[in-house]
Amino acid sequence: MHNRKIYLASPLGFSPEYRSYREKIKARLVQLGYEVFDPWAQPFSKAIREASKIEDYHERLAAFTRLATDIGSVNENAIRDCDILLAVLDGAEVDSGTASEVGFAVGIGKPCHGLRTDWRDSGEFGLPVNLQVLHFIERSGGKLFRKIEEIEF
Numbered sequence: 001m002h003n004r005k006i007y008l009a010s011p012l013g014f015s016p017e018y019r020s021y022r023e024k025i026k027a028r029l030v031q032l033g034y035e036v037f038d039p040w041a042q043p044f045s046k047a048i049r050e051a052s053k054i055e056d057y058h059e060r061l062a063a064f065t066r067l068a069t070d071i072g073s074v075n076e077n078a079i080r081d082c083d084i085l086l087a088v089l090d091g092a093e094v095d096s097g098t099a100s101e102v103g104f105a106v107g108i109g110k111p112c113h114g115l116r117t118d119w120r121d122s123g124e125f126g127l128p129v130n131l132q133v134l135h136f137i138e139r140s141g142g143k144l145f146r147k148i149e150e151i152e153f
Contacts, residue, residue, distance in 0.1 A: 013040030
C-alpha cells in the first residue's frame with residue numbers, strides 16, 4: 001500500500017442524494033492506499049449559507065465572488081499537491097467544473113483517470129465521454145473505468 005494523495009473531481013456534491021455514491025468511490029480509493037482530497041468535504045458550507053442570506057444583490061454577488069475565488073484557490077492547490085486525479089464523468093454531459101479540473105491537472109503533468117458508471121455514451125462518435133476529456137485522460141497515462149470495483153492505479 002502506498003500513501004499517495006488523490007484529488008476526487010466530481011459534481012457529486014450538488015445533491016445530498018449523491019453522497020453515498022461519492023462515499024463508495026472514496027472508500028475504494030482509501031482501500032487502494034490513497035489519501036483522498038474531496039472538494040465537497042471542504043468547510044465552505046457555512047460561508048455559502050451566510051452569503052445566500054445577504055439581501056442586497058451587489059453585496060451578495062461580491063460575497064459569492066470572493067467565495068468562488070477562495071474555493072477555486074483551495075481546489076487548485078489541492079490539485080497541485082495531489083499525485084493523481086480521478087474524475088467522476090457520469091451524466092448526460094461531463095460536468096464543466098470536473099472537465100476544468102481534469103484539464104488543469106493534465107496541464108501541470110498530473111496523471112488523470114475517469115470513472116463513468118453511466119451506461120449511456122455522451123461523447124462524439126459513440127465514445128463514452130467527450131473526445132477531448134477522454135484524450136487528455138489517456139494522454140496523461142490514465143484510464144477510463146466503468147465500475148468502482150475496476151478502479152486500479
